[in-house]
Amino acid sequence: MRLFYITLKYLAVTLWSVFVIAPFLWAISTSFKDFQSVTGGATYIPWVDFEPTLDGWQSLFKSPARGGVDIVEPFLNSVFVTAAGSLVSIILGTLAAYALSRYTFKAGPMRNGDITFFFISQRIMPPVVLAIPFFIMLGKLGLLDTLLGLVLVYVVLLMPIAVWIMVDFFNKVPQEIDETALIDGCNPFQAFYKVVLPNSIPGIIVAGMFCMIFGWTDFFFAFILTFTEVQLLPVAIVALNSSITPWWSLSAAALVSVAPLVVVAFIVERYLSKGNLSGALK
Amino acid sequence: MSLIASNLSLKPEEQYHLDDICFEMSQGQIYTIIGRTLSGKTTLLKTIAGLIAPDSGGLVLDGNDFGSIPVWKREVAMVYQQFINYPHLTVYENVAFPLKQRGTQKAEIHNRVMNALSQVGLEGFQSRKIQALSGGQQQRVALARSLVKEAKILLLDEPLVNLDYKLREQLREEFKSIFNTKASADSILIYSSTDPVEAMQLGGQILVMDEGRILQQASAKEVYENPNSTKVSQITNDPAMNLFEGMVGEGKIILSPEIQFDSPKHFKGLPEGTYTFGLRAVAITLGEIGFPFAIELSEISGSETFLHLKHNEINLVGLLDSVQSFSIGEKVTVKFDISHLYAFSTDGSLKSSPYGGLM
Numbered sequence A: 001m002r003l004f005y006i007t008l009k010y011l012a013v014t015l016w017s018v019f020v021i022a023p024f025l026w027a028i029s030t031s032f033k034d035f036q037s038v039t040g041g042a043t044y045i046p047w048v049d050f051e052p053t054l055d056g057w058q059s060l061f062k063s064p065a066r067g068g069v070d071i072v073e074p075f076l077n078s079v080f081v082t083a084a085g086s087l088v089s090i091i092l093g094t095l096a097a098y099a100l101s102r103y104t105f106k107a108g109p110m111r112n113g114d115i116t117f118f119f120i121s122q123r124i125m126p127p128v129v130l131a132i133p134f135f136i137m138l139g140k141l142g143l144l145d146t147l148l149g150l151v152l153v154y155v156v157l158l159m160p161i162a163v164w165i166m167v168d169f170f171n172k173v174p175q176e177i178d179e180t181a182l183i184d185g186c187n188p189f190q191a192f193y194k195v196v197l198p199n200s201i202p203g204i205i206v207a208g209m210f211c212m213i214f215g216w217t218d219f220f221f222a223f224i225l226t227f228t229e230v231q232l233l234p235v236a237i238v239a240l241n242s243s244i245t246p247w248w249s250l251s252a253a254a255l256v257s258v259a260p261l262v263v264v265a266f267i268v269e270r271y272l273s274k275g276n277l278s279g280a281l282k
Numbered sequence B: 001m002s003l004i005a006s007n008l009s010l011k012p013e014e015q016y017h018l019d020d021i022c023f024e025m026s027q028g029q030i031y032t033i034i035g036r037t038l039s040g041k042t043t044l045l046k047t048i049a050g051l052i053a054p055d056s057g058g059l060v061l062d063g064n065d066f067g068s069i070p071v072w073k074r075e076v077a078m079v080y081q082q083f084i085n086y087p088h089l090t091v092y093e094n095v096a097f098p099l100k101q102r103g104t105q106k107a108e109i110h111n112r113v114m115n116a117l118s119q120v121g122l123e124g125f126q127s128r129k130i131q132a133l134s135g136g137q138q139q140r141v142a143l144a145r146s147l148v149k150e151a152k153i154l155l156l157d158e159p160l161v162n163l164d165y166k167l168r169e170q171l172r173e174e175f176k177s178i179f180n181t182k183a184s185a186d187s188i189l190i191y192s193s194t195d196p197v198e199a200m201q202l203g204g205q206i207l208v209m210d211e212g213r214i215l216q217q218a219s220a221k222e223v224y225e226n227p228n229s230t231k232v233s234q235i236t237n238d239p240a241m242n243l244f245e246g247m248v249g250e251g252k253i254i255l256s257p258e259i260q261f262d263s264p265k266h267f268k269g270l271p272e273g274t275y276t277f278g279l280r281a282v283a284i285t286l287g288e289i290g291f292p293f294a295i296e297l298s299e300i301s302g303s304e305t306f307l308h309l310k311h312n313e314i315n316l317v318g319l320l321d322s323v324q325s326f327s328i329g330e331k332v333t334v335k336f337d338i339s340h341l342y343a344f345s346t347d348g349s350l351k352s353s354p355y356g357g358l359m
Helices: A002-031 A035-039 A055-059 A072-102 A112-124 A127-141 A147-172 A175-183 A188-196 A198-217 A220-224 A233-239 A247-273 B041-049 B091-102 B106-119 B135-148 B165-186 B196-202 B220-225 B230-235
Strands: B002-010 B018-026 B030-035 B056-061 B076-079 B153-157 B188-193 B205-210 B213-219 B242-249 B252-254 B260-262 B273-279 B284-301 B304-311 B314-320 B331-336 B342-344 B350-353
Touching (some): A112 A147, A127 A147, A127 A220, A175 B076, A198 A247, A220 A233, B002 B041, B018 B188, B018 B213, B030 B041, B030 B196, B041 B188, B135 B153, B135 B165, B188 B196, B205 B220, B213 B230, B230 B242, B242 B314, B304 B331
Parallel strands (some): B030 B188, B030 B205, B076 B153, B284 B314
Antiparallel strands (some): B002 B018, B002 B056, B242 B273, B252 B260, B273 B342
16 A cells, blocks of 8 residues: 555656656757757657757847847846845835734724735735736836836835735744844844844745746736836747747747746755754744 | 832733832842743833833832833843744854943953853853754853843743753752852842742742732742732642631631641631631641541652542642552541641631741
């Protein structure tokens, strides 16, 4: 019976791995193909089924005028918008979460829990509900089709995630730690940044990761709120899907768009597994 | 140096957390606040530390208003019952933290940290991370951090409660010797506990708290010998003092038709009437001549046996100084050492004690 369960477990893991890895392998394979290899029927193994070429990858750095797709600028735009949006969200979200975790707020019938829910309720609404107000507001501010406009929108979208994660994290850090810091001579802000913050790095990393994932993969707002001046990577990739789709370039661009998140995940995972971030509050 | 609390009260909701607390504490003394869970001990310590602001009343240290000083500027140190340290810092950095906050010179920090670590028996541990220490060691770090400040007021909130029995016994002895030296001489030391044995062992002055009020403040000996109420007798004894209703009349004490005995000498002059009598477990044992009780439960604790006894409506806990087994419902003859009998009025105040006679 035990053998049966072990077999079942490994079978499930294998199936899931294939399900997750297959699209990547397919994209990697396609990124090294040329027009003939893509349109001439299914081909799988390089040098056997098709002759690999770097055309797809080289096209990412060429301008459209030279037959390329040039995703360098959209890539850098995405890096800037995601990094800035995540950073501001984490800073503001962490401060807000600390206040919600440690101090009691009363506003009419609203209490701390209601305020926290108010933050996260921003994410419950379908994005399309927010799109028109964002469009109008950015239009009035003259920030449509600008990086700053997108950063502001992403802060609004990402901060609830940061608040939600960090409130939960701070609630698990004993209040006595802050109190001890106060008794040891810290004023409330020093207690926060000298003691609470260094012990909250795991929470900040998790919140930061979620913010980066949501920010980096957003297509909807990047598509609605930009036109010609600014283009983010998801929009640039989707724009490749035209009447004659360069699948090799599209695959290479898709892999480039996934790469930063994979790198971040590996770094964070290794960092967390070292135990350096463990709160270790016995 | 003295710390005076006058009419400290705190009532955040329906119930008082602190109810008209008044005391005067002096430098060089150990004050043990004893009370059950939620009696207000921690609230009182946090109020002294400045972490909680009372609704009314004040604190005066050396003639100066202490209550208006923000917590980070107060000359207090505190050890919590949880092992609260800074997990991101090493043992050395933890102990040095309050001194760095004060801007103390590096060389002096080093001397004082090493001295504090030596006081708590943690020499050689300075570069360890807090997570690498056992619970007892973590609590020693917390104690070292509180000692290194050389604060005027040292607050210890049930510092041993989360340790295992053996370690608790060991640390209690060590704490006592630390407190009896420098720390205690230079500061006012306030220790809270739920454990009567701990409170008695530490000696000094005892403040008995219940429902936010101080019920009695006296020396450990006085509280043990003359608990001023049934509540105090319950809080300061483990197991709690046995209490039972009875009558005093014609030189006899009548608990039930079957349980009657002559009044002890120290009851002489006690007016006839109904009283609540108190007798510690140690004064209730088995004998050949005595009163009929049934065993409800027997518990072996180390080399002793606690007996839970019942006679009609009278429930008592007795103590045998040997290990014995009993079956539930077994009939036994119980002997009272009435020379240790207390009499309380029906409203709970002490009327006669074996040590102080009539009150």
